């Protein structure tokens with residue numbers, strides 16, 4: 646049976662690669678993000694392989710999230726797979742010098758935005774008594790690194806929400822799991838360093854980072870297991886990385 650998947654943050658990085666891979670497997674796609682042109686391009690690119698519907702909204706806005714998801718046409722309105730992926734780090738500063746707007750952005754997007762989308766989608770899964778939620782956490786949700794304070798807090802929150810969702814939705818047979826990547830080369834560091842591309846590029850110099858396709862593969866693996874198998878919590882790092890602060894760089 647063809648399934649419908651809603652992917653947040655589908656306009657770049659992990660979300661975009663996941664959309665591309667799901668399309669190869671004929672999963673119908675609801676692609677979300679703020680950058681309309683990219684949503685349109687992706688829709689054009691993938692429409693020959695599967696059905697694609699795009700939703701343009703800022704995950705920080707409760708109203709936009711609910712309006713968008715409630716506007717889904719009937720054929721997309723039963724969501725089988727939710728990939729809670731949208732998110733970013735903003736800044737890398739010590740707790741005493743950090744920028745409050747950056748803190749707001751990370752908590753509003755990575756935590757509250759994920760909750761808003763979940764609230765808009767999960768009650769339907771409960772009615773259907775089926776569904777699969779993949780939460781994209783991070784190694785930053787498993788440990789804390791210098792200057793990572795609030796980003797790490799937001800991803801520790803995702804870790805807790807993932808566990809809570811799994812407990813609360815257990816009775817409905819809904820699968821819930823988190824994929825927690827280490828260093829993946831996407832637009833992530835460009836966003837974190839506010840367009841300072843030299844600083845962003847330096848993050849991935851001297852070792853082979855994960856690619857967004859690597860995470861997409863794992864997400865597809867998780868959602869394609871037989872029903873009795875739930876990948877509950879998975880950590881994946883580049884081979885060169887041992888922890889958030891230990892990366893075997895050959896510079």
Ligand code: NDP
Nearest residue numbers: 654656657658659678679680704731732783829831832833
């Ligand atoms: P990218 O910056 O490449 O992608 C981030 C995506 O999130 C974009 O599609 C962006 O879309 C979307 N997004 C950001 N803010 C908002 C918003 N306010 N409203 C709606 N959508 C938004 O980064 P990644 O692909 O790397 O990040 C995806 C997820 O993976 C994030 O949750 C991140 O924390 C996590 N992660 C990343 C790692 C890495 O090393 N790259 C490692 C571990 C976890 P648009 O701008 O169009 O709205």
Ligand code: 8X3
Nearest residue numbers: 783784785827828889
């Ligand atoms: C992204 C990985 O190490 O930059 O979540 O926090 S890290």
